[in-house]
Each structure stands twice: as C-alpha cells, then as structure tokens.
Amino acid sequence: MTALDRLQNSRNGLGLVFMLPAGVLLLLFLTYPLGLGVWLGFTDAKIGRPGEFVGLENYAFLWGDSVTRLALFNTLFYTIVASVLKFVLGLWLALLLNRHLPFKTVLRAIVLLPWIVPTALSAIAFWWIYDSQFSVVSWVLQRLGLIDRYVDFLGDPWNARWSTIVANVWRGIPFVAISLLAGLQTISPSLYEAAAIDGATAWQRFRHVTLPLLTPIIAVVMTFSVLFTFTDFQLIYVLTRGGPLNATHLMATLSFQRAISGGAMGEGAALATAMVPFLLAAIMFSYFGLQRRAWQQGGDR
Amino acid sequence: MTTEDEGRVGMDFLETRGRRWVTAYIPMGLFLFVLLFPFYWMGITAFKPNEELLSREGNPFWVSSPTLAHFRKLLFDTEYPAWLLNTMIVSVVATFASLFAAVFAAYAIERLRFRGAKGTGLAIFLAYLIPPSILFIPLAFVLQGLGLFNTRWALIFTYPTFLIPFCTWLLMGYFRSIPFELEECALIDGASRWQILVKIILPLAVPGLISAGIFAFTLSWNEFIYALTFVSDSEIKTVPVAVVTELVEGDVYHWGPLMAGALLGSLPVAVFYSFFVEYYVAGMTGAVKE
Numbered sequence: 001m002t003a004l005d006r007l008q009n010s011r012n013g014l015g016l017v018f019m020l021p022a023g024v025l026l027l028l029f030l031t032y033p034l035g036l037g038v039w040l041g042f043t044d045a046k047i048g049r050p051g052e053f054v055g056l057e058n059y060a061f062l063w064g065d066s067v068t069r070l071a072l073f074n075t076l077f078y079t080i081v082a083s084v085l086k087f088v089l090g091l092w093l094a095l096l097l098n099r100h101l102p103f104k105t106v107l108r109a110i111v112l113l114p115w116i117v118p119t120a121l122s123a124i125a126f127w128w129i130y131d132s133q134f135s136v137v138s139w140v141l142q143r144l145g146l147i148d149r150y151v152d153f154l155g156d157p158w159n160a161r162w163s164t165i166v167a168n169v170w171r172g173i174p175f176v177a178i179s180l181l182a183g184l185q186t187i188s189p190s191l192y193e194a195a196a197i198d199g200a201t202a203w204q205r206f207r208h209v210t211l212p213l214l215t216p217i218i219a220v221v222m223t224f225s226v227l228f229t230f231t232d233f234q235l236i237y238v239l240t241r242g243g244p245l246n247a248t249h250l251m252a253t254l255s256f257q258r259a260i261s262g263g264a265m266g267e268g269a270a271l272a273t274a275m276v277p278f279l280l281a282a283i284m285f286s287y288f289g290l291q292r293r294a295w296q297q298g299g300d301r
Numbered sequence: 302m303t304t305e306d307e308g309r310v311g312m313d314f315l316e317t318r319g320r321r322w323v324t325a326y327i328p329m330g331l332f333l334f335v336l337l338f339p340f341y342w343m344g345i346t347a348f349k350p351n352e353e354l355l356s357r358e359g360n361p362f363w364v365s366s367p368t369l370a371h372f373r374k375l376l377f378d379t380e381y382p383a384w385l386l387n388t389m390i391v392s393v394v395a396t397f398a399s400l401f402a403a404v405f406a407a408y409a410i411e412r413l414r415f416r417g418a419k420g421t422g423l424a425i426f427l428a429y430l431i432p433p434s435i436l437f438i439p440l441a442f443v444l445q446g447l448g449l450f451n452t453r454w455a456l457i458f459t460y461p462t463f464l465i466p467f468c469t470w471l472l473m474g475y476f477r478s479i480p481f482e483l484e485e486c487a488l489i490d491g492a493s494r495w496q497i498l499v500k501i502i503l504p505l506a507v508p509g510l511i512s513a514g515i516f517a518f519t520l521s522w523n524e525f526i527y528a529l530t531f532v533s534d535s536e537i538k539t540v541p542v543a544v545v546t547e548l549v550e551g552d553v554y555h556w557g558p559l560m561a562g563a564l565l566g567s568l569p570v571a572v573f574y575s576f577f578v579e580y581y582v583a584g585m586t587g588a589v590k591e
C-alpha cells in the first residue's frame with residue numbers, strides 16, 4: 001500500500017488535503033487580517049510603517065472625538081431607519097409578488113435588478129438624480145408647484161441623510177423581498193383556507209398565519225440586511241464622501257478617510273474594530289430570536 | 302415553483318376586479334416605477350447631448366436629439382475598455398478559484414466528516430458574516446508585505462475571502478441533498494474518493510455550482526472597497542472604482558460620460574444575470590434559508 005492509497009482511505013488525512021486550498025486562503029487573507037486589525041487598533045501605525053503599541057490611546061482619542069461620535073450616531077440612524085423601511089417595503093413587495101399576477105416570473109427577475117447592478121454605478125445615477133441644479137425630482141416638484149427653488153438634496157445635513165437612506169433602501173428592497181418571497185412560498189395555502197373558513201379577515205390571516213410562519217426567515221434576512229447597512233461604504237463614498245459637515249459619515253467611511261486618505265492606519269483600524277461589538281450584538285439578537293421561535297414551533301434545531 | 306397552480310396562493314379568486322387594482326396592480330406598478338427609474342434615467346442621460354443635459358427647459362424625460370458622443374468619449378478618450386477587461390479578468394479568475402476551493406472544502410465538511418468538520422462548517426458561516434469594511438485596513442498591510450499591493454493579484458487573492466465562505470456554504474447545502482447510498486454503492490464498486498467526487502457528486506451538484514458561480518461573479522463584479530483601496534494605477538482599476546475616481550475631474554461633472562460608463566458597467570452583469578435568473582434566486586434564497 002502506497003502512501004497515496006493510505007491517504008485515500010483516511011477521513012482525516014483526505015479531509016485535511018481537501019480543506020487545504022480554502023483553508024490557506026482564508027487563514028492568510030481573512031483570519032490573520034482580522035487579528036492584525038485588532039492589533040493595529042492598539043498601535044500608532046501609519047501608511048507603510050508598522051507602528052508602536054500605544055495601548056488604548058486610539059480608543060481614548062476616538063471616544064472624545066466629536067466627528068467619531070457624529071459618525072456613530074449617523075451609522076445607527078442610517079441602519080435603523082433604512083432597515084425598518086427595507087423590511088416594511090420588502091415584505092409588502094414580497095406579498096405582492098406572491099399573488100397571482102400576470103408576468104410573475106418576469107416581474108421577479110426585474111425586481112432584483114437594483115440588487116445585482118454594481119452599487120457604485122447605481123449610486124452615480126442617484127448622484128445625478130440628486131443634483132442641486134438639474135435634479136429631475138426638483139423639476140417635477142417645481143412643475144407641480146410644490147417647491148419654489150430646487151432642493152439641495154446632498155448639500156444640507158438632514159436632506160443628505162434622508163437622500164442616502166432612500167438610495168440604500170432602493171438597493172436593499174429586492175434582497176429582502178425575494179428572500180421573504182421564498183419563505184412565503186413554503187406556507188401551505190390550506191392554512192389560509194382554514195383560517196378563512198373560520199372567518200378570519202385578510203389582516204387576521206396575515207397577522208396570525210403569515211407572520212408567525214415567516215418569523216424565522218425574517219430574522220435571518222434582517223440580520224444580513226442590518227449587517228450590510230451598518231457596514232455600508234460605497235453608497236456614501238460615491239454620493240457624499242461623508243459630507244456635508246460630516247453629516248453622512250458612517251463608521252466605515254470615516255475609517256477609510258482616517259486610515260487611507262489621512263494615513264492614520266492605527267486610528268482607522270480602531271474605528272473598524274469598534275464596529276465589531278455592534279455586529280455581534282445584531283447576530284446574537286437574531287440568533288436567539290430564532291432559537292426561541294424554533295422552540296415555540298416544536299423544532300429541534 | 303413554476304407551474305400556474307402553485308403560484309396561486311391564498312384566496313385571490315374571492316377578490317373583485319376593482320379591488321385587485323387597488324391592492325395589487327397599482328402598488329406593484331409603483332414599486333416597478335421606483336425600482337426601474339434610476340436605470341431609465343441612467344440610459345436616457347447617456348444619450349443626451351450636453352445642451353439638453355444642462356438645461357431646465359423642455360421635457361427632461363425624453364431626449365430630442367440622441368447622441369453617441371458620450372460613448373465615443375468614454376471608449377476612445379479614456380481607459381474604459383481596459384477597466385472592463387480588468388474587471389472581467391479579476392471576476393472570472395476569482396470566481397473559478399473560489400469555486401475550486403469551495404467544492405473541496407464543502408465535500409470535506411459535508412461528506413468526509415473529518416474530525417472537527419462541524420466546527421469548520423460553523424467557522425465558514427461566521428467568515429461569511431465578516432464585512433469587508435473591517436478587513437480592508439489590515440489587508441492593505443498584508444498585501445504590502447507580500448508585495449502584491451497595486452496589482453491585479455491583490456484583488457484576485459482578496460475577493461475569495463468573501464466568495465469562498467459563500468460558495469462553500471451554498472455547496473454544503475447541495476451536497477447534503479445528495480443521498481449517501483449513491484456514494485456507498487460507488488465505494489463498494491471500488492471507486493476512490495476522488496472518483497466519487499468527480500463522477501457522482503459534481504454532476505449531481507451542477508445546479509448548485511452554477512448558482513454559486515453566478516453569485517460569485519456578480520459579487521466580484523460589484524466589489525468596491527477592496528478595489529478602491531488596493532489598486533491605485535488607472536490601467537488596472539475595475540469599472541465601479543474607475544468610473545467613480547477617474548471620470549470625475551475636479552468640480553465639473555461630465556454627466557454624459559459618467560452615465561454612459563455606469564450603463565456599460567452594469568450591462569454585463571445584467572445580461573449575465575438575465576440568462577440565469579432562476580439559479581441566482583436559488584443561490585440567494587438557498588444561502589439565507591439554511
């Protein structure tokens with residue numbers, strides 16, 4: 001028996017060989033950088049220079065930094081408002097797509113377009129739609145007589161916050177809708193018929209049949225949605241670069257600005273690391289929500 | 302879910318025609334309008350001459366004298382063709398490399414069940430949840446250390462960090478659905494693990510491979526933050542980054558070429574996607590459902 005034959009029959013040996021390509025790549029470019037990022041957060045590294053250990057200095061500085069605090073507020077505001085809107089509108093769209101509409105398959109394919117087109121490129125379309133002088137939205141509103149002057153969508157702090165949220169919601173709805181649609185299609189129609197025979201109204205059927213059965217998949221979809229939104233970068237980078245007056249800076253864009261544009265790698269890494277607890281909280285929240293749900297429904301997962 | 306009857310959910314047949322308009326057709330129409338308008342706007346702007354673009358008179362929703370000038374400028378006066386080629390190279394190589402690694406990893410975790418397979422599976426899932434925006438700073442250091450900074454290799458090596466976990470997770474689900482008995486039969490007939498993988502598992506998992514491949518390709522094509530950070534030479538940039546960084550000169554925005562660039566950069570994924578919609582949806586919902 002050659003060594004190769006022996007390897008063929010050993011689960012552990014063959015498993016190790018099969019895991020090798022994925023394992024090496026992920027350890028070198030994912031696990032190691034993850035640890036390195038945490039370490040860099042404790043150093044004063046600059047671009048091209050490893051830096052010295054400075055303890056919690058970066059975090060202490062960021063804690064007292066008004067821009068960082070504003071970015072944290074913006075990130076939370078952006079994530080919460082956009083996620084709620086994406087959930088409500090996405091669920092509505094999923095319910096619509098689940099009905100017996102003409103051209104159902106085509107509709108579903110079209111709806112996903114905002115999700116598959118590169119965000120940076122659709123953000124450019126939004127940039128033009130939000131232009132302060134030639135915005136088509138302002139043009140329509142002015143023709144309707146609702147406004148006198150063109151709206152400065154990206155030049156005013158609150159306008160800019162809402163404009164970026166709208167663009168983010170536009171991009172995120174398809175993902176939520178199509179994933180929830182998959183969940184809706186697993187619910188048996190006989191449940192609705194039974195409820196209707198018992199005299200349940202449309203709202204009651206939604207509230208007591210659809211929603212409970214959909215909860216597990218809602219938890220997963222919204223966890224992903226919150227993760228994507230919380231760590232969003234490209235939409236803000238293209239539309240506002242964090243302006244005006246840092247009103248739309250998110251943690252990720254501020255981290256990029258400090259680390260890459262500003263050269264303060266240590267500070268940027270600390271900012272990025274500061275996002276981790278929030279992400280863990282979101283994951284735990286949905287995980288335990290899911291567990292409770294599965295237990296209530298008698299599942300053993 | 303393709304037959305007519307399965308699509309008929311709930312008690313739609315109890316509704317009157319007028320009610321259906323209010324509860325279904327009008328909201329659906331509004332959703333479609335909002336979701337598609339930016340694309341229409343992108344398209345119409347790309348064909349508008351500058352005089353029409355920078356004027357508040359006339360109807361902005363239509364173009365009275367369409368022009369290809371913006372496309373000509375884009376294709377001949379900028380490095381756009383090179384950016385398209387780069388994006389294609391990076392996406393294709395990263396996708397195939399990730400699929401290769403993911404097939405072996407998924408098979409090992411799901412079927413070889415080596416010691417620690419369960420933990421590895423969980424680790425793969427957690428790896429999928431790690432967002433690029435917390436990895437790009439340390440990754441820049443790693444790439445610099447390896448001397449790969451500002452090369453196409455930087456992107457080809459880093460894209461698999463989010464592609465492999467996704468593809469592995471998806472393929473694990475597909476492999477799980479293939480009956481064990483098939484493998485046992487082959488083992489009794491004297492097939493090696495390698496033969497089982499190539500001759501039995503892979504042919505049965507083709508839909509899964511296509512789903513994972515499409516998904517990985519679109520994810521690579523759309524990637525932004527790594528491409529923005531790790532590559533600075535114009536001729537090796539990818540389309541999304543190059544359009545944002547190279548076509549914007551100072552304070553004057555050339556909306557025509559920008560929109561033409563956005564349109565041309567979106568078309569390949571959109572066309573590719575339209576051929577494989579079902580696989581794409583299966584990949585997306587499959588990954589969420591597990």
